[in-house]
Structures are given as structure tokens and as C-alpha cells.
Amino acid sequence: MKYFAIVGCGHIANKHIEAIARTEGAELLALCDTNQARLDDLRAVTTAKLYTDMAAMLQAEPRIDVICICTPSGLHASLAIQAAQAGKHLIIEKPISLTLADADAIIEAVASSGVKAAVVHPNRYRPAMKQLKRALEEENFGKLSHVNATVRWNRNQAYYDQAPWRGTKLMDGGVLMNQAIHNLDLLLWLFGPVAKVKSIVDTRIRDIEAEDVAVAALKFESGALGTVEAATTIFDKNLEESIGVFGEYGYAIVGGKTANWIKEWKSSKMTQDQIESLIRDIEHDPFGVSGHQCIIEDMVRAIDEGRSPAVTVEDGKRAIQLVIDIVDDGYIG
Template identity: 65%
Template structure:
């Protein structure tokens, strides 16, 4: 039995709690948050022991095996170091950190302690994305010419105003770090490292320190060209999250308000029956097993099998570094209200 603790009891902690509950061989034994209201709210749902200090929790409950770090992004490095020094395995919410340097601090702490650490990039487990990965690995689309990742979402001013840390450079980051980070992770996972970045970013509508809209063009090491469009300024609701891949033998477009549905799949190296089967399977179950559950389950298996988890700290750092490169290419001085 892997005994788990959740550090940070905000909205995302619910997904961790539900994932742990759904897994055989995992038990939620402790909760930690400096906000007693958030702490009590989650405690009412699960009854685990409660703490307002991570140090107190680790000292009083040495039996904890795994810590889910669900706090504001700017605190991840410090808390991960604390967990690593205590010999605790970790699931770290996205982004792994707000800077590549902090990510490397986490990586070194994990290496020195010998613990396992996974980063929450659950979009890799969406059924449609898994089929796309299979098609690319199988070479069914042939040579890829270009790809497009789009996040056209709404985050109102009220969303940013609900907590002082939201929208800040020190604790939260902007649309690239907070919303589009999953799309960037998918691009890196599917197409490999990026060798060139050109970009523009701005703060157009929200009163925040960071960008609320960004557009970037990428060149991957393989030669594939890419376009990224990300915004939290879309009027009223989340309009679209999509990834489109164009190759010499066809194209795949996965979209919807969240990238869970196959919108187009054309491929000359597949029969129409094969394409219809994939599309129908996704339509029947577009979400699949929740990504948080898959990530925590994989980490538990990685502990048992003494292997790296499927989504590593290095993976998390690569996504953060790409955000940093896009913002640098855009020119921080150009981000204004």
C-alpha cells in the first residue's frame, strides 16, 4: 500500500484525491495547506489527517510514501526539495516549476535522494492523443510538414482576482505556463526538441503581470514546422483546444473545447474502416481513464519496478524551457497592458 499525502488543497487537489481513491494499492492519509478553509473543505471529503505545515506533516507521519504537490507553481521547487530530503516520492502538478533553473533544482534533489518523481501532463493519456501518437510512431502519416497547437480559452478577470498569486510572474505565469503548457508538452512528446523559436506575446485584456495571449512559430530538430496560439482572452467561454498534424500521407485534427475529439482523420495508408474504428472508439470514450489517475498509477508501478515514470521531471523541464524560450523570443519588455 502506497500512502499518499496531498500538499495544497485548492481545486486541482480534488483530481488527485479522486485518482488516489480509484487506485488499488494507494491510500490518501494526509492533507496539508496553510489555508485552514481549503484544508477543511478537502478534509470533509476524505477524512485524512490535516496539517498546516509540510515539515510537521513529514515529521509526524514518517509512513507517508508519496506527496502530491498541488500548490502554486512558484512554490514547487522548495516543496519538492523538502519532500526529496525526507525520502518521499512525488507527483508534481504542472508546470514542474516556473523557471528551468528551479526545474533543475528539483531534478538534482530527486537524483540525490533516489526518489521517483512524475509531472502532471495528463493530456498524453487522452484516447485521441494516444491514437495520434500511434499513427506517428507507425509512420502512417509519412513525413510531417507542419503542426499547429491552439488554446483559445477564457479566464476572466474574476478568475485572476480570486487569489493574489494568480497571474504573477513569481507564482503563476501566464497563458503559456498555466494553460498551454499541456499543448507544448504534447508537441515536444510527439515531435521532439525545438531548435528555433519566433514569437509575440502580450497582455491585452487581463490585469495581470504575465501574458494573456501569445503566438509562436517553432522549428523542430526533425525539420517539422509548428505554430502555437494561446489565449485566455476569448470571450465568455473556452472555445477551442486543438492539435493539428499535416503529413505527406494525410492529416489528423484533434479538437473541441478540449482536445478530446477527432475532428478530421485523413490518411492514404489506412483504410476508411480503420479510420472509422478509431473515430468511433474515441466518440464512445473521449476522456478515457482520468489522466491524473494514469500518472499516479504509473508512478506507483515505477516505484515497484524501480524505473523512471512515464512523465519525468526532465519532461516537465523541457516544457518550461520552451515557455521561457517563447517569452524570451517575444521580448519581455513588449508585454504590456
């Protein structure tokens, strides 16, 4: 049995609580948050011990194997380092940090402590994304001309106003670091490293410090071109999230309000029966097992098998490196 604790009990902590409960060989031992009222609200859904200080939790609960860091992003580094130095394995919510220096500090603490650490990029586990990854590995689209990632979402002013850290550069980041980070991770995971970035980034609609809209042109080391469009300014509702790939032998678009459905798929390297079967499988179960549960399960196995987690802290650093490159090149606010 692997014993888990969660530090930071905002909305995202509920996904970790559910994922741990559904994972064989995992048990939630403790919750930690500086807000006692928030902890009290969780009493109805868990029997875990409650703490308002992580150091006190570590001292009182020596059985803890893994700590899930679910605080505002600007706090990830200090808490992750503290947990690693205490010999605890880590699952860190996205983004791993808001700066490269903090990411490097986490990576160093993990290496020197000999613990395992994963970053929560759960969209890799979506059934359609796994099929897209497989198709790319089998070169079913041939040489790629270009790819794209689109995030057209609504986060209204009330969303940002619900907590003073939201939308700040120090604690939260903007649309790229907070919302589109998942899609940038997918671009890197699916298509490899980015060699060049040209972008325009601005704060157009929301009253926040960080950007609320960004567009970027990328060139991957493979030679493929890419585009990114990310916004939280879309009126009224989430409109679209998609990943598209276009190559010499075909194309695919995985999209919808969330990128869970195959909207287009054509490949001269696949039979029509293969394509139709793939699409039917995705339509039958577009969500699959929760990505958070997959990450929890993978951590349990990684500890047992003495290997690195599937989504590493180095992966987390590469995603924020791309965010920083886009913002640094293009911010005009």
C-alpha cells in the same frame, strides 16, 4: 500499499484525491495546506489527517511514500526539494517550476535522494492523443510539413482576481505556463525537440503581470514547422483546444473545446475501415481514464518495478524551457 499525501489543497487537489481513491494499491494518508479553512472544507470528502505545515506532516506521518505537490507554481521547487530530501517520491503539478534554475534544483534533489518524481501532464493519456502518438510512431502521416497547437480559452478577470498570486510572473505565469503548458508538452511528446522559436507575446486584455496571449512559430529538430496560438482572452467561454498534424500521406486534427475528439483524420497508409473504427472508439469514450489517475497508477507501478515514471521531471523541464523560449523571444508588454 503506497501511502500518499497532498500539499496544497486548492481546486486541483480534488483531482488528486479522486485519483488516489480510484487507484488500487494507493491510499491518501494526509493533506497539507497553510489555509486551515480550506482543509476544513475537505473533511467531508476524506478521512486523511490534516496539517498546516509540511515539516510537521513529515514528522508525524513517516509512512508517507509519495507527496503530490499541488501548490501555486512558484512554490513547487522549495516543497519538492524538501520532500525529496525526506526520501519521499514526488508527483508535481504542472508546470514543474517557473524557472529553469528551480527545475534543475528539483532534478538534482530527486537524483541525489534516489526518489522517483513525475510531473502532471495528463493530456498524454487522452484516448485520441494516444491514438495520434501511435499513428505518428507508425509513420501513418509520412514526412510532416507542419503541426499546430491552439488554445482559445476564457479566463476572465474574476478568475485572476480570486487570489493575489494568479497571473503573476513569480508565482503563476501566464497563458503559456499555466494553460497552454499541456499543449506544449504534447507538441514535444508527439513531435520531438524544438530547434528554433520566433514569437510575439503580450498582455492585451486581462489586468495581470504575465502574458494573456501568445503566438509563436516553431521549427522542430525533425525539420517540421509548427505554430502555437494561446490565449485566455477569448470572450465569454472556452472556444477551442486542438492539436493538428499535416504530412505527405495525410492529416489529423484532435480538437473540440478540449482536445478530446477527432475532428479530422485522413491517411493513405490506413484503410477507411481502420479510420472509421478509430473515430468510433474515440467518440464512444473520448475521455478514458482520468489522466491524473493514470499518473497516480503509474507512480505506484514505477515504485514496485524500480523504474522511472512515464512523465519525468526532465519532461517537465523541457516543457517550461519551451515556454521560456517563446516568452523571451516575443514578449512586448
